[in-house]
Amino acid sequence: MLQTTLMPRVFLMKEKGNDISLSDPDPKWSVEAVMNFYANTYPTLTTAKTVGPEITNDTVQYRFETTMGTKG
Template sequence: MKDKGNEFTLTDPDPKWSVEAVMHFYANTYPTLTTAKTVGPEITNDTVLYRFETTMGTKG
């Protein structure tokens, strides 16, 4: 997840869930995810990575 220039990793709560379901799950903890966009997938070392990038707090 990328928020206000900071990037950190969220674990997958359930591999069967869709990307949107995971984002909704974490939105309870990170409210900025309600307006985030999904970027990806990016495959690296047998890992599928999606990024949640928020646009809140930026103008333009």
């Protein structure tokens, strides 16, 4: 018998040079809804873009990347 399981989603972002891993508040939410949810805590997410998904260590990882506050 074949059994399927959904891989958990993980959302990654950088703040002040540190990688931050954000848990999935609700697997039914779209990636954009999750980003909007965390934008209340991390205002830089209001201008971020989503990169991914990438499957790593049995998780589906999305990275929120922003160009605000970076030099270059």
